[in-house]
Amino acid sequence: MITSIATLRPEECEPVPDAGLGALFTERGNLPLESVDVTAAVSGLIAGVEVVQGFRNPHDVALEATYVFPLPDRAAVTAFRMEADGRIIEGILKERGQARADYDQAVAEGRRAAIAEEDRPDVFTIRVGNIVPGERVTVHLTLNQPLPYEDGAATFRFPLVVAPRYIPGTPLDGDQAGGGWSPDTDAVPDASRITPPVLLPGFPNPVRLSLAVSVDPAGLELREIRSSLHAVLQEGTTVSLQPGERLDRDFILRLSFGTSTSLALVPDAGDGEEGTFTLTVVPEQARGAATPKDVALVLDRSGSMTGWKMVAARRAAARIVDTLTGGDRFAVLSFDTVVEAPEGLGPGLSPASDRNRYRAVEHLARLEARGGTEILAPLEQAVALLADSARDRVLVLVTDGQVGNEDQILERVGARLAGMRVHTVGIDRAVNAGFLGRLAGLGAGRCELVESEDRLDEAMEHIHRRIGAPLVTDLSLKADGLDLVPGTVSHLGSIYPGVPLTVLGRYRGDASGALTVHGLDSAGQPWERRVAGSRTDSPATRAIWARARLRVLEDRYAAGDHSLEEEIVGISLTYGVLCRFTAFVAVDSTVVAEGGPGHRVIQPVELPSGWESPVVTAAPMMLTSMAQPQAGAPAPAAPGAAPRFTAGGTGGAAWNMASGTTRGKMRPSGPVPSGARELPRAEIEEELKRLRAAGSLGAADRLRYLADLGSRLAALAVYLGGHAELEALAADLQTGGDVEALWRRAVDGLEALSRSGERRPFWKR
Structure with a gap:
């Protein structure tokens, strides 16, 4: 399926005198987004940020503008x-x-309205409705965002573009969740919301960008400020972008200063x-003791890794392999649509000998x-x-993370990551930091995020230390004179x-x-x-805690615990x-x-810096699916096929990528809490379709089919954590008896389950 996207050559565009830098005039009209202004104030390890987006309607009718954009994932x-x-x-x-109902009603009534929604921890959508002609x-x-800190430096990272993401799965019927280039699929039910059209390479800069960061070390010694x-x-401690920069890569500022052990207590405003x-x-600076470990290295070699990213990924993976010692065991898995391992190594973990x-x-x-x-x-x-290793278990993933099925991945593997140390190395100038951070957490x-080859050596030194044993593990927290609210303390993890x-x-x-942190050092002692507490005035701390708590609950929701929705909404509204x-x-x-x-326009976004042009290369980003097609499904694109260009009506120059078909949704293994999952309507409907197609079989074959269907439904009931109607239908079909009566029971039962399983997901409500 291909969504129509407007295609314009740069020579068809001419400046509009009163529209500001980067505005374009075409027969189809201007792109609606004129400017993005980011102003950040860093105070110690916290940044307060204001983002201002300016929209203009160049048309002669009222406009609704949609803009899909990133924000820092934390x-x-x-x-x-x-x-x-x-x-x-x-x-x-x-x-x-x-909120959506209020917005839709206001727009339908002709009133101005705007809505801001989160689609991923680092992907957001703004819609602005009823911008009247000529209006701005x-x-x-x-x-507010916390700044990660390690090795004497804090990092302020502000993403500026949502990179194209690979969308696996089978396209879904019915209304789409958004207006992006990809259809919604069973693996990514909101794919059309996170795939905005992409400007053709070389298209004139359509958006004026300004970004300024003022730095207050808050009593710490500021030694250096670096932009990578x-x-x-730079004027004093204020850093700003030079004019003319494009929204095509993350803005990264590293601030070198020392920090110290502390406990900041911030009372709520009001009654306190x-x-x-x-x-x-x-x-301490001491390194953890070397202990034998098992390491699984997973390397992304997909089409979006073309160019400098593939070079950096190979170097990073080789450095990781070189750090292993003779007492370790390891496996290397490189993947795109298929998974490959080095020749000569066994199917499992191999000793980390020089030869291997x-x-x-x-x-x-x-x-x-x-x-x-x-x-x-x-x-x-x-x-x-x-899974069955008794050693220290380490999984390292090297990728740009540009996938849309983050929730499906967390659902399948999230629970099984407990007891392992998962380190992610994100390589891109517009990396999917939200997903990689969730996996590592x-x-x-x-x-560890790597935005250039120049940064690789520094990043790999960090990763080398992470793969080694932590300094302190099995952490716990004990309060002394401080009444902690149960269930509110963030995950302790380990100390590196x-x-x-x-x-x-x-x-x-x-x-x-005061709070006391207990644990075991690398020697098991x-x-x-x-740490004694001190009262501090930092209002952003409350919001940062709430966002971190929401992120944990959202990940648990993505892993299958849908009972958390009410709690998530409650925390969000309570803490604003x-x-x-x-x-x-x-x-x-x-x-x-x-x-x-x-008129409605989805603002096209930039092709991320460092991504090779689909016009120039025969092996471009490859967001097309290349698994074997299912029966009746459209054939996927061949390896190396370039994205296809189409013409249509978004009002800007953009390129589009075909979306093929991959294998269907799979269910995770392992125990699932009772009542934790909703009935998957799509799977029930698929079973019903196959059942009707098998109606022409003979009586004996139909009985066997019903018995098999019963076993599948029984397994689905276990996966759901128990489901009375499914279990009853499964038991009836596996008991045997009159084939015609059982067949009617199966059809009626699946139809009823299909209706009862119908519930709009939260992103479509």
Whole structure:
């Protein structure tokens, strides 16, 4: 399936004198997004950020503009407002379905409205409705984000483009969730919301970008400020982008300063009966003792890794293999649409001998980018290899993370990562940091992001230390004079060399007391550190804790625990922090466009810097699927096929990629809490379709078919954590008897289950 995308040559466009830098005029009209302005204030290890997006309607009818954009994956979005025609409309945070209903009603009635929604931890969508002809509308987002810190430097990373993502799965029938280039699939039910059209390479810069960061070390000694991907101007401790930069790569600022062990207690505004704490424990510089370990290295060689990313990924993987010692065992899995291992190594874990490490490095040196990013299968293989090991188990994933089925992956492997250390190495200038951070968090590991080959050596030194034994494990927390709120303390993980332990949580009562961290050092001896608290005024801490708590709950929801939806919505609304189940909506009371918008535009985004042009190369990003097609499904694109270009009506120059078909949705293994999962309507409907198709079989064959169907339904009931109707139908079909009566029972039962399983997912409500 291909969505129609407008295609314009740069020579067909001419500047509009009054429209500002980068605005374009075409017969189809301007692109609606004129400007993006980012202003950040860093104070110690926290950044407060305001993002202002400016939209203009160049058409002669009212416009609805949609913009899909990234934000830092750990950021807490706490405020939203719309400004138009001298009016300021503050956004209200509501349950997502209610916010959408309010927005849709306002737009249909001809009133201005705007809505901000989260689709992934780092992918957001803004819609602005009823921008009248010639009008400019701005929307403002306020957010706070923590800065990761290690080896004496904090990192302020602000993403600026949503990169094209590989979308696996079978296209779904019915209405699409969004207007992107990919159809929704069973593996990525909201694919059409996270796949905005992409500007053709070389298209004139359509958006004016400004970004400025002021740095207050907050009492710490600031030694150096470095920008790794952009040319910047620096005046004192304020850094800003040079004019003319494009929204095509992350903005990265590294701030070198020292930090220290501390416990900050921040009372809530108002009565101060509760508050938020941030505990920071800076580890000693000693390295952990070397212990034999089992390492599974998973390397992405898909088409989106073309160019410098493949070179960096090969180097990174080879460096990891070289760090192994003779007492270790390892496996190397490289993947695109298929999974491959080095020749000469066994199917399981191999001793890390010189010969085996040479074979692995030789295999890595031959890898070239190709194919689709079928990341689930190699992760499952790696988890299976490490599952029964009694040693220290380490899984390392090297990838750009550009996939859309993050929730499916977490559902399949998330629970099985417990007890393993999962380290992710993200290689890209517009990396999917949200997904890689979620994986590393579930596996009590670290996420290292590499934006250039120049940064690789520094990053690999970090990874080398992570793969070795942690300094302190089995961490626990004990309060002294501080009343902690149960269930609010973040995951403790382990302590690694050069990486401070950061723990957030909530407390009741006075802002006084101490916390003691207990654990075991690398020699297995007891270890503890007591930290006295000090009262601090840092309002952003409360929002940052809430966002971290929501992220944990959302990951558990993605892994199958759908009972958490009410709790997620409650925390989001209580603390005023946007999440996937809520949305900010701003609605004006004035009617400005009778009948609603006459034109709708999805803003195309930039091709990420470092991604090779699909016009130039025969092995481009390869977001097309290349698994074997199912019966009746359209054939997938051949390896190396370029994205296809189509013409249509979005109002800007963009290129589009075909989406083929892969294997269907799979269910995870392992125990599932009772009642944790919803009945999968799509699978029930598929069983019903196959049952009707088998109606012409003979009586004996139909009885066998019904028995097999019963066994599948019984397995599905176990997967769901128990389901009375499924279990009853499965038992009847496996008992045997009159084939005609059983056949009617099967059809009626599946039809009833199909109706009862119908529930719109939260992103379509």
